[in-house]
Amino acid sequence: MSEPVMHHRTAEFKGIFARAQAKLAQVFFVDEVIILSASGSAAFEAGMLAAVPAKAKVLAINAGKFGERWLLLAQKYGYEVIEIKIPWGKTVDFKVLEDTLKSEPDIKAVMTTHSETSTGVLHDVKKIAKTVKQELPDALVLVDAVSSLAAAELRPKEWGLDMVSAGSQKGLMMPPGLAFVYMSQRAWASKTNLKPSFYLDIRKERISQQKNTTAYTSPVNMIYALDAALDIIIAEGIENLWQKRALYTEAILQSAELLGCSRFAQRVSPAVAALRAPEGIKAADIVAEFAKRGLRIAGGQDHVKEFLFRPAVLGYGDKYDVITVVAVLEEVLRELGLDIPYAKGVAKAMQVLG
Amino acid sequence: MSEPVMHHRTAEFKGIFARAQAKLAQVFFVDEVIILSASGSAAFEAGMLAAVPAKAKVLAINAGKFGERWLLLAQKYGYEVIEIKIPWGKTVDFKVLEDTLKSEPDIKAVMTTHSETSTGVLHDVKKIAKTVKQELPDALVLVDAVSSLAAAELRPKEWGLDMVSAGSQKGLMMPPGLAFVYMSQRAWASKTNLKPSFYLDIRKERISQQKNTTAYTSPVNMIYALDAALDIIIAEGIENLWQKRALYTEAILQSAELLGCSRFAQRVSPAVAALRAPEGIKAADIVAEFAKRGLRIAGGQDHVKEFLFRPAVLGYGDKYDVITVVAVLEEVLRELGLDIPYAKGVAKAMQVLG
Incomplete structure (x- = not known):
């Protein structure tokens, strides 16, 4: 009654839900996306359980913290997991991928991240999907796009991806709390011998969501926030957004290189600028100095903790935020003992940004 | 960087999370509650998978839409499910419960709802737990408290409940999106032969949450909203809130009875006033007439759709909201053909509210 929140089983809410769904599909470049009330990680689990038969052999391309997460997920659920382990910061060697697919012809699904946030690498999921189609046409390609959606070029249908998971809190400029799953027609058709799931059962969700409810x-x-965020993204143009994000990240990377840092990612994700700290400076100190100035940047995880830091300009960030990040980085590195002329990095950033 | 949202791996956020956790435990009358980013339904699944061994025999007390949901959940996950099916609107017959527990001594867990929203019944989970302890001391008692938390008396530790699931969108006056799970020490200790879960794995969550993160x-x-909502609830006094909710619901029920409706629940839940429409009037018409006046009330589900409607005053609702509901009900019933003197129901509501 006096609830400040619209009840979720009303015609008004269904209208908003239908609109948000349609716009989300547009941003995904697909026809249909399932929306879950959960963090982005739940989406990969939901998609995997909804399409890959129990005990199937799956290939995990593990190139960082998130690649490892999906490998552990698959193991926990009793899939037979083959791993291609890639050093952090690197992309998959396509010769190795081809050979693995040739030598394990009963692989039913290949799991990969698109933008691997832990390393700043954008994996070439288009080429991965093409390679899988060539070697094992029936294997499904499962892609974690949590940090790439609305940040890097992503065309699941055109590229032949079978499952794409994403979340609300990265490129969509929203708070965390929504998870998204796209599945190809053949992934939806792959419904025999699935492991059970209940809350994350996207096949049940699909029946409700095709009626504009959950x-x-x-x-x-x-959902209101999603509806509003998608309007902003669509007005800007999703392709423009991809370009802008890539330019911002490149500007940070080039400026930081000039200041003595080095880029960590072999193939750069527009979602995050992964940087190796200059010799003799600890990444944790850089992160702490940023925090003192009121700016939050991520440090490195696991074995790259010592030297990796990862500024990102996502959400509503614009080119002036990029300049701010570079200005702060200059100041911080100076504070930590480097001799850097004023605006050396900022000049580079401004030049790259144009 | 320019994110409008505080990053979740910061000391500031950890402080807020720790505070919200502690206050939530206080409102639950327990020491520890796990918080998930999901709808309330996910909490029951998470709790069940975290404590009940695979393939165990479980007893489902099915007294409505939600009781049925947990029965289906247990079946889907391959538990051996014994059912006590109760007509909608009624409570469990304790003789039947005792006999069932005696005749199925290998039952490992008993599932029940506390406030069954579909029928407006408050199930006596205290007595259910006592009965289970008497007959099968080792069986776990799993309780869905999604709509009873902060609405009806609930003392999981004192009553010996082993798992209690709840959500943010009912008594806590928040939008949907958070799920809560309490587990007893012996439920946490029951960790052999569990079915796998990943996103909803509260044993993994617990390790993070004991460090004030997720x-x-x-x-x-x-989490900010939770922190703020809990402050309001604790300031009001959780026991006062229980009394207030019960009084509001009773006021609606008694007024509606005077207007020709009848109460549906054998034992009334303070969370919702389940009412049978007067002879000759369709519940759907009452719901539609409320909607025309800008007030949302729930109709009936499944086989009680024809005659059941369920106004509720939760969230920030006060006694004047109760009076409004009754005034609208009067007007609506008059519109639908009943001859009701002005304020007949409202006078009763005011008398009950005092």
Whole structure:
């Protein structure tokens, strides 16, 4: 009654839900996306359980923290997991991928991240999918796009991806709390011998969502936010957004290189600028100095903790935020003992940004 | 960087998370509650998978839409499910419960809803737990408290409940999007032969949450809202809130009875006033007439759709909202053909509210 929140089983809410769904599909370059009330990680689990038969052999391309997460997920659920382990910061060697697919012809699905946030690498999922189609045409390609959606070029249908998972809190400029799953027609058709799932059962969700509602209570306020965020993205143009994000990240990387840092990613993700700290400076100190100035940047995880730091300009960030990041980086490195002339990095950033 | 949302791996956020966790435990009358980014339904699944061994025999007390949901959940995951099916609107017959527990001594867990939203019944989970302890001391008692938390008396530790699931969108006056799980010490200790779960794995979550963080991306904005909502509830006094909710629901029920409706629940849940429409009037018409006046009330589900409607005053609702509901009900019933003197129901509501 006096609830400040619109009830989720009303015609008004269904209208908003339908609109948000349609716009989300547009941004995904697909026809249909399932929306879950959960963090982005839940989407990969939901998609995998909905399409890959129990005990199937799956290939995990593990190139960082998130690649490892999906490998652990698959192991936990009893899939037979083959791993291609890639050093952090690197991309997959396509010869190795081809050979693995040739030598394990009963692989039913290949798992990969698109933008691997832990390393700043954008994996070439288009080429990965093409390679899989060539060697094992029936294997499904499962892609974690949590940090690449609305940040890097992503065309699941055109590229032949079978499952793409994403979340609300990265490129969509929203708070965390929504998870998204796209599945290809053949992934939807792959429905025999699945492991059970209940809350994350996107096959049940699909039946509800095709009627513009959700199987469980809808995260109404988040759906309003999604609807609004998608309007901004569509008005800007999704392709423009991809270019802008790539330019911003490149500007940070080139400026930082001039200041003594080095880029970590072999193939750069527009979602995050992964940087190796200059010799003799600890990444944790850079992160701490940024924090003192009120700016939050991510440090490195696991074995790259010592030297990696990862500034990112996502959400509503514009080119002046990029300049700010570079200005702060200059100041911080000076504070930590480097001798850097004023605006050396900022000049580079401005030049790259144009 | 320019994110409008606080990053979830920061000391500031950890402080807020720790505070919200502690206050949530206080409102639950327990020591520890796990918080998930998901709808309330996910909490029951998470709790069940975290404590009940695979293939175990479980007893489902099915007294409505939600009781049925947990039965289906258990079946889907391959548990051996014994059912006590109760007519909608009724409570469990304790003789039947005792007999069932005696005749199926290998039952490992008993599932029940506390407030069954579909029928407006408050199930006596205290007595259910006592009965289970008497007959099968080792069986776990799993309780869905999604709509009873902060609405009806609930003392999981004192009553010996082993798992209690809840969500953010009912008594806590918040938008949907957070799920909560309490587990008893012996439920946490029951960790052999569990079915796998990943995103909803509260044993993994617990390790993170004991360090004031979450295993996956934290729903930061929802945690702020939780922190604020709990302050309001604790300031009001949780026991006062229970009394107030019960009084509001009773006021609606008694007024509606005077207007020709009848109460549906054998034992009334303070969370919702389940009412049978007067003879000759369709519940759907009452719901539609409320909607025309800008007030949303729930209709009936499944086989009670024809005659059940369910107004509720939760969230920030106060006694004047109760009076409004009754005034609208009067007007609506008059519109639908009943001859009701002005304020007949409202006078009763005011008398009950005092």
